[in-house]
Amino acid sequence: MDEEKQINRNSEGLEKISLGSITVSIDNAKNGANHPNVRHVPRQETVDVWSILSGSLLSEVRTRGTIKFKGVKNVYRDPRARFVVVDDNADTTKVLEVFTKGWKLGKPKLLVNICGGDEKFEVNNHLKEIFRHSLLHAARTIDAWILTNGLNSGVMKFLGRSLRDFAVSSANRRGKNTFPIGIVDLNTIENGSCFRQSHNSNSRCEVVYDTMHRDSDPDGDTTVLLNPYHPYFVLVDSDSEQSRSKCNEFRCTFMEKISNMKLMGTNTTIPVVTLVIGGGAQSIHIAHRLAMNRSPLVILAGSGGAADILEFAYRYVQSGGGIKREDEIKFTSGLNARLQSSCGPEDRVELLAKCKDMVRRKYNVAIYHLHGTSIPTGLSLCPVHEDIVEAIIASLPKGEKGNQLHLAVVWNLLELVKRYLKENRSWKDDDLHRSFEFALCNDQTDIIDQFLQHGINVQDFLNQSKLASLYAKIVDDCLLKDMLEEKRFQDTKPLYDRHEDYTFDNPMRELFIWAVLQMRIKTAKLFWFEDKSPLGGALLACKMMKAMSEYEQDPQQIDQMETLACEYERWAVEILDDYYKEDRRKTSLSIIRELEDWGRVSCLCLPHRKNETDYRSSSGSKPPG
Template identity: 25%
Template sequence: MSSINEISEVYALVPHVKQTKATWAELVKREVKNGKLKVAACAVYSKKEENNVQPNAQCICGRIAREHSFNGDPKIKFRGAQKWLPKLTIETDVTHYGQSKSGARFIRCDVEKNTFETLFQIICDDVVNKPKLIVSCYGGAQYFSMTDILEREFMNGIGQVATTKDVWILTTGLNSGVSHLIGQGIHRNTLLNENTWKPIVIGMSHWGTISKSTREALKQQAPSNRSTDSQHTLTFCSENERNSLDKHHTHFLLLDDGRLNHYLGDDPRSKFVKTICNQTKCYAVTIIVEGGWNTLEVIQHDLDAERPVVIIHGSGRLANVLGNLLEKIRKIDTVTKNDVKKELDLCSSLYCFDQANEEQDIEMIQKVLAPKYRRYLSVFKLDRDVSLTNTIFRAVLDTQNDKEDYKELLELAVTWNCLDGAIDIFERIKSSKVGSSNVNIQDGVRKYYPNLFEKALKENRPLFVDYFLRQYYSPLETTAFVNYRDKEESNSTTISSENYDFEEKNCVRYALEFIVEILYKNNDKESILTHPVPRSLLELDDLYFKLIGPYAKSFYRRKKRTLKRFCEGLSTFCYPSPRTVLKLNGAESETEILLQIVSQIPLPSVYECEMTYGKQEMLRDIFLWSVYKGYIDMAFVLLLQIKSRISAALVAASMAHRLSLMSHNSYLRSIYMEHRTALEEYATACIDICYKHNERVACELISREIPLFGNITCMQAAIASDNIPFVNTECFDQFLHQQWYGHLDSASIKTIWEIL
């Protein structure tokens, strides 16, 4: 047989076809060419007659005559118009689009005639993904203040939400107010955490409201104003300039209806969200931070569309008024005018000086707080709720009570790390099974466990892993095995001992395949270690040998590793080098002959385990994988499920120690060293407590061989990784003292000689 190194060499020689995606400029050009993207330009004045009109004449659009960019025949008859009308504009092709040095994409397009389906499709093609949740964050447009604790929680929460897979954030995109705070929170979370999902933060604003210097900088991206087409980028203006664009957003949709210094209503945002939901069947939620009277329009649009709204209580102004009212009334109570007036009197910054407008605003508040909308309104209070992230995801899941696609909702709960929401869904499933004949209520819930448990492992959700294990779920019941068992049960009508043994062997095979193929091969960290990711059970066994040390025997084979290595080394002479084969065959296509070689080399495809493999062994492999991946919280959750916890912690500390040495950068080295220290402290604390309880048993405990970890002892694991805290414990010292005076039995003395 060929060695693993030879096989890896062949795969390395096979050239990969690099898939290139279209750039942002190319995507926009394509839609402009198809006539799907237009921009509105005021046609009241034109450059053609700039010598025949007063250059400083004021136009209804907010510009003076000489600032108009329109080149056609002007609509002279509308120069005396007192009210803006869409017919004052004319459609032109989109020319202002591009990309900044920070990577942010932008486009200026029509707010009236443009279809949001086109904009959504361009963004999807750019990020190569579709959302499962879109979060709109609106409220305070300018300067507002929150308490330091609430601001920190909001920034942490919105940062965690934005870095959750398949979540898009939608704001005004300006460098002030809530959108600027969100940009800072997301950027901070991205820097402090190693996230595999790049946040998608979309800013939707009116072209006429951003600063003049920012508009001029964006205009330089017009194809007619730049010499190069794809490499030219710009830098946004200073973030201290008012109404500039926030540099931490990824996309900007600058909508233009032809007017200047005009603020958009909420209609474009609501239509854009509705378009996304219709196209992808995703979920949507809106977060209200502070806010004024205009924010009521945002809330009303979402409630009419049955989209949940989360109000940040304590953020100021309208959010405080609505939060207080929702806290005081019950689900079925109606809000009276007196209730609203009392709250408005306590909020002087939201006071309305116009009596007519005040009555209208009170009616608006009463409308959004109507009992029929109450299920879609949630309030986040810092001193009551667990976290903002949990409140947001619970608000989405709680509004899906009528939906019976439990599998999709549960998967979303795992992705969003919302355990409370998942538990509520499990309760709904149990309630739906009550009264059904021939249906085990618990089985109706447990059938979702295998898929959700595997998803929780891959997405690092320790809360869910802990929950499933506490529900006595066996990780041996992998999704692949459950599907195989269900198929066999439907095809077979007889049960025999042979069928049971065969099923048990298949259970182990599928479990080992899951460990190697799903957990280790799907490694999202690029080049963490100096050796390749294990591609087979043999390579996984060899990886354990490198990371744990020489004292542990094979976890899966009864043969010694030395014999296995000798056989693998000898097998390299059985197959010639791939480069030699190429020279001898004189093939026309190098790729063709390489692929032929790869197909002929026998790969280890069967996951056979010669050792006993049960639930504890499966937990051991998942535990060691979590240490390998750096998921320390999950590692401690799994550690509590392993019977030999002290030896498990010592072995894991040894792995973390060697992983830190193999890491390419200082950040990963420090992370693994922190994990090593935590595991060493846990093992040391456990043995100290055992020693205080019973000295003799504790001494025997550290010298006993642990079959679960290749018959390694705690002493061997500690010595192999230079575990100084564990070696300096009283128990370790007492063990050596007893050995010196001959107080140990022959088995313990034999173990000591093996260590030495």
């Protein structure tokens, strides 16, 4: 390491380790329980992430910096967009690291690639609703990235306005869930030379970009402004005369890299879907390349241009792929007529061949019709969907039965999860278990509840190995993780017999304790309702929270633990009162009965602090008169 590690000790035994501008303090003093405490001290100065990135990564970036759009009202928290300039042959893996390491964007749960033309685009109210209330809302809910050409023309100009309106209406801010990213051919941008002013990737520049000014390049070809409502740009610089094609190739390769990445916490790859809206010849070329790579497509029929041409082509596809021989002439003449209005004679021959190539094989395609018009029954491989998110899910590969359910869970789409569970009562256990585990780890209480209502067999789901896996996935920066790590190094005796398929007599109790220890009270309540001894569970949860608060150093965490302890205590008091109203003598027996699931202790043994006045004062805790 280039930077010198400095270790200083003060009189209180506080060991401070400085690594550059990052400072971490570790308190060596022990509290009453001999438990070491880790305290996170605010950074003394901002870390420049770019300064610690590898040289090979920075070599892919020719210029980096920020863009301040002049003449546009800012709708994001940060008024400046971020950009990098890269060559058309740049390593897309390293460019992707710019997003995750340089810009600190979390990996997406879905990538939606918007494919549309730069030509004039007619907008209707239905399309506005789709963009603003369906696509963008879903993208925000799902944690999706939206990939565009970043230009302020055609479909993307309309998308930019939708992004602006959505940001204002939903109080959406950069750094949250919706990340529109423009991958732009630098040669098509008006005033593109201002982004080439520096070739030193270690220095940042700020570009003030006038969105009100329009001009032409020296050759007389009109260039296009950047769309000011994109917070991130990758500007692709190419010396080739076919710079737009080179940029599209870079974009497709970038998408392929993302499609090979794993969703966080799963073995499922990140879904990548292309939404074809309008567009011209270039959009058909892109759609063909993606289709040949089996990348899913959603065609927005009724939006004109390439989308309508492709929708027409897929009308003639049989269920197994290909076109009936008797439909060949009608298919070819219809496509020719539609292609004639959007491209020249030479391009038409190539595009016709590509359209035929796409429909002759069975690929992952779904059609969303803008006007709700149905496609002739029996001819279409692709069903028409009323919801854009369902169309996206339907376009994804269907290699396994539980794929759609799992994605609905990963994307936290409660209504879709409800529908899938209701429509199919014969799910494979592996499909249910995979999705249920994801919901548990991500504290999706409502979805967990749906699985329990569906009747998932928790006894089969939870064995020793699975429970250990759930505890292993606890977030690092928390007291529980520290305590588990300390216990793991102290004890050499295994907690359980080493049988991975060992199951529990009461799996609901194990999941209840797991949720309580992570302070997930809503999830804990689901399993508490299912437990045979809810009184003991509530009191033990109260006791655990109060015990953990003695180890915690963060005042906010201590307050939260004490609040939760009071809530669990309230649960116990309410149960005792209900018992007491029904049968006083039976209540006394319930109180003194040893609880097998809670270490053979009685409810009277659980309260251990003088301030547990609610429990002591409860009518149910008093001897019957």
